Amino acid sequence: MRNTRTLTRRAALTATAVTAALVLAACGNDSDSASSGHDGHSASSSSASSSAAAHNEQDMAFAQGMIPHHQQALEMAKLAVGRASSATVKSLASRIEKAQDPEIQTMNGWLKSWGQDMSSSMPGMDHSAGSGMPGMMDGTDMGHLKKMSGTDFDTMFLTMMIDHHKGAVEMATAEKNKGAYGPATSMADDIITAQTAEITEMNNLLGKG
Structure with missing residues (x-):
């Protein structure tokens, strides 16, 4: 027991x-x-x-400038839907819209994360009236484009978009050389590559290749 x-x-x-x-x-x-x-x-x-x-003044300037620059390109591209006579021009305009609209959203996200607001940081900016940025069209140019159709529209659209793209490449080159924010310099590199190729394509369509 x-x-x-x-x-x-x-x-x-x-x-x-x-x-x-x-x-x-x-x-x-x-x-x-x-x-x-x-x-x-x-x-x-x-x-x-x-x-x-991890960004600097150049990165902010790039985003704040490229957003309205892209917005004007989209405005021009949308006009091509009902006014262009060339299927190639319409296709180009569609590609421009599909490439640049997401980039606008991305850059807006950067500015938000940096505590920046484009409208308040750049008061009075009117992207359709020109702002001193390279390649931006003024109100008169945009007014002429809106009144055109057919082959006349195609020619003016291509001529204006070439200048617009050259301005974007210039802005992107400055970002690539002086920016500190990796995603921004990477986007700048993509813009240079894509828009340089489109400049060549548009020159060929105008018989300038």
Whole structure:
């Protein structure tokens, strides 16, 4: 009888010790997980903060200038839908729209993350009336384009868009050379490549190739 009680007591003590060990281990894991999660959150926040901070005045100027520059290109491209006579010109206009509209959204996102607002940082800007940026058309040019159709529209559209693209390439080159924000310099490189190719294409359509 005594032996049985002794064994029972030992078993109970062993079970209690094992349970305590498991509880302590679980607490340790929870602490490690919480610590790991906190560190991960801090690293993520730090990364986002450094990403937003890793830009300079050139990057902001690039985004603030290229947004209205692209917007004018989209305005011109939309006119081609109902006024151009050449299917090639319409296709080009569609490609310009598909490429530049997402870039506008991306650049707006950058400005927001940098605490910048284009409308307040560039008061009075009218992208359709020209703003001193390279390649921007003034109100008179845009007015003429809106009144044209057929082959006359095709010729004027291509002529204006070549100048517009050259301006964009100039702005993108400045960003590539002087910008600090990786995504912005990468976009600038893409703009240079794509729009230089389109300039060649448009010159060929005008018989200037």
